[in-house]
Amino acid sequence: xPEQQSIKETLDVIRKALEDDESSLEEIKDNVLILNKLVKxxxxxxxxxxxxxxxxxxxxxxxxxxxxxxxxxxxxxLNSKLPVHLEKYxxxx
Numbered sequence: 624x625p626e627q628q629s630i631k632e633t634l635d636v637i638r639k640a641l642e643d644d645e646s647s648l649e650e651i652k653d654n655v656l657i658l659n660k661l662v663k664x665x666x667x668x669x670x671x672x673x674x675x676x677x678x679x680x681x682x683x684x685x686x687x688x689x690x691x692x693x694x695x696x697x698x699x700x701l702n703s704k705l706p707v708h709l710e711k712y713x714x715x716x
Contacts, residue, residue, distance in 0.1 A: 661669045676684075 659671045661671055663669065
């Protein structure tokens with residue numbers, strides 16, 4: 624019985640702490656600690672590498688891909704659609 628009461632008390636404390644916490648998302652982000660080391664069972668420490676891309680790297684990849692696609696398809700569009708659009712424009716005048 625004391626074990627169940629202890630668990631209940633612990634859950635009550637956690638629940639109360641969560642209800643009392645009115646931190647904004649920005650405050651929470653400012654208080655985040657990112658750990659990049661892993662301690663193995665034998666006591667050795669490994670550094671966990673961050674393989675994610677930065678915003679600038681993502682932007683560069685997207686820009687390159689968009690430029691490639693734009694170059695490929697824009698010339699085809701100009702050759703096939705531009706004469707039709709120009710003809711419609713000049714026929715209206």
